Amino acid sequence: MRHSTTVTIGPRTFRIGSDWRAPVDAVDALYRDYPAPASLIPDYTVRLEAAKFARRLIRPSVAICGDYTLPEAVPQSLAHGLISAEMAMNLQMALGERRFLLLHASSVEKGGKVLIMTGESGSGKSTLSALLASRGWRFMGDEFALIDPLTGDVCPFPRPISLKNEAIGVMRGMLPATRFGPLQADTAKGDICHLIPDDAAIAAMHNPAPPALILFPAYGLPCDIRPVGKSEAFVRLTQASTNYTALGEAGFDALARLVKNVPIGAIDYPDTDTALALVDELWAALP
Numbered sequence: 001m002r003h004s005t006t007v008t009i010g011p012r013t014f015r016i017g018s019d020w021r022a023p024v025d026a027v028d029a030l031y032r033d034y035p036a037p038a039s040l041i042p043d044y045t046v047r048l049e050a051a052k053f054a055r056r057l058i059r060p061s062v063a064i065c066g067d068y069t070l071p072e073a074v075p076q077s078l079a080h081g082l083i084s085a086e087m088a089m090n091l092q093m094a095l096g097e098r099r100f101l102l103l104h105a106s107s108v109e110k111g112g113k114v115l116i117m118t119g120e121s122g123s124g125k126s127t128l129s130a131l132l133a134s135r136g137w138r139f140m141g142d143e144f145a146l147i148d149p150l151t152g153d154v155c156p157f158p159r160p161i162s163l164k165n166e167a168i169g170v171m172r173g174m175l176p177a178t179r180f181g182p183l184q185a186d187t188a189k190g191d192i193c194h195l196i197p198d199d200a201a202i203a204a205m206h207n208p209a210p211p212a213l214i215l216f217p218a219y220g221l222p223c224d225i226r227p228v229g230k231s232e233a234f235v236r237l238t239q240a241s242t243n244y245t246a247l248g249e250a251g252f253d254a255l256a257r258l259v260k261n262v263p264i265g266a267i268d269y270p271d272t273d274t275a276l277a278l279v280d281e282l283w284a285a286l287p
Contacts, residue, residue: 001017001018001019001047001048001049002017002018002019002020002021003018003020003021004016004017004018004024005027005028006037006040006042007027007031007034007037008035008036008037008038009031009034009157009158009159009205010141010146010157010158010206011099011146011155011157011206012093012097012157013037013038013039013041013042013043013044014042014043014044014046014089014092015042015045015046016048016088016089017045017046017048018047018049018081018085019048019050020056020060020078020081022078022081023062023078023082023084023085026081026082026085026181026182027082027085029181030082030160030194030196031160033196033199033202035202044066044089044092044093044096045066045067046064046065046066046085046088046089046092047065047066048062048063048064048065048081048084048085048088049063049065050062051063055075060077060078061075061076061078062075062076062077062078062080062081062084064076064084064087064088064091065088066088066092067092067096068091068094068095068096069091073091079184080184080187082181082182082184082194083187083192086159086160086162089159090143093143093242094243095242095243097146097243098243098246098247100146100147100148100155101146101148101149101241101243101250101251101254102144102145102146102147102241102242102243103116103118103144103147103237103240104143104144104240104241105117105118105125105141105144105240106118106125106126106129106141106142107129107140107145107154107156107211108129108132108137108138108140109137109138109209110136110138112209112210113209113211113212113213113286114140114154114209114210114212114213115132115211115213115214115279116145116154116213116262117214117215117216117217118145118216118237119216121189122219123216123217123218123219124217124218124219124269124272125142125217126142126161126162126163126164127163127167127170127171128217128272128276128279129141129142130161130163130171130195131170131171131272131275131276132276133161133197133198133201134171134174134175135276138200138201138204139158139161139197139201140154140156140157140158140201140209141154141156141157141158141159142158142159142160142161142162143157143159143162144242145157147211147254147255147258148208148254149247149250149251149253149254151210152211152257152258152261153208153209154208154209154210155208156201156204156206156208157205158201158202158205160181160194160195160196160197161194161197162192162194163192163193163194163195164189164190164191164192165190165191168191168193170272171195172193175195179196179198180193180194180195180196181195181196211258212263212286213262213263213264213265213282213283213286214233214237214258214262214263214264214265215264215265215266215267215279215282216236216264216265216267217266217267217268217269218266218267218268218269219270220270221268221269222270223268223269223270223274223278224266224268225266225267225281225282226265226267226268227264227265227266228264228265228266230259230260230264233259233264234259237255237258237259238255241255263286265282267279267282
């Protein structure tokens with residue numbers, strides 16, 4: 001690759017290479033507060049390549065490649081090069097990770113215990129994790145929650161939070177402009193802007209903590225708190241995991257222990273103030 005950079009997030013290091021300078025500069029800016037990698041040998045390699053040779057210059061088109069690829073992935077506009085890099089990093093973890101059980105979830109920590117929030121796209125888990133982090137919780141991850149199969153702890157993976165559409169304005173009204181990456185408009189999911197975790201979250205990104213509560217949030221519904229049975233939770237979490245099957249027995253044991261030992265519930269909410277109140281109520285009720 002003509003241009004490259006290396007970043008470390010929690011237990012994983014990524015080398016990002018690109019045919020263009022701009023995506024690498026954007027990654028460096030977004031991860032400027034993260035520590036320098038301790039090793040030059042990355043866990044995963046990402047490549048942002050021209051879909052065709054001519055597309056380096058004429059209507060530049062970025063193909064997402066790396067150690068693991070999806071042949072059917074649609075190339076992205078160079079204007080969305082940063083999103084392409086983030087998508088490629090997600091892909092490497094989703095297809096290649098074998099050390100941790102991955103859940104597509106957000107996670108935050110308070111008082112040495114972790115809240116895991118998982119749900120479908122649009123459920124509000126990213127926005128809730130950002131809001132909780134702004135209220136004193138330690139941000140631990142947005143895209144993935146990493147469960148250690150040996151200890152059951154959640155290992156931090158504090159990537160920048162991918163805020164979408166209305167959530168961007170909500171968080172911009174609360175935090176300094178220096179905490180935000182560039183606005184990337186008109187993506188497949190609308191407008192996207194990354195929120196950089198605070199210094200405390202980055203400094204503690206090698207400090208795991210045990211899970212204390214799992215929530216399935218759902219945005220846009222009347223306020224409600226509902227119990228989730230362990231059987232239902234187990235099935236829903238297998239669907240939220242990208243590597244449960246690949247881990248085999250270790251994945252089953254880790255997920256079964258998580259469901260057995262951690263309280264689980266679902267919250268419906270019409271707005272973020274309601275969601276935060278529900279989280280506070282459930283957290284205060286924990287033993």
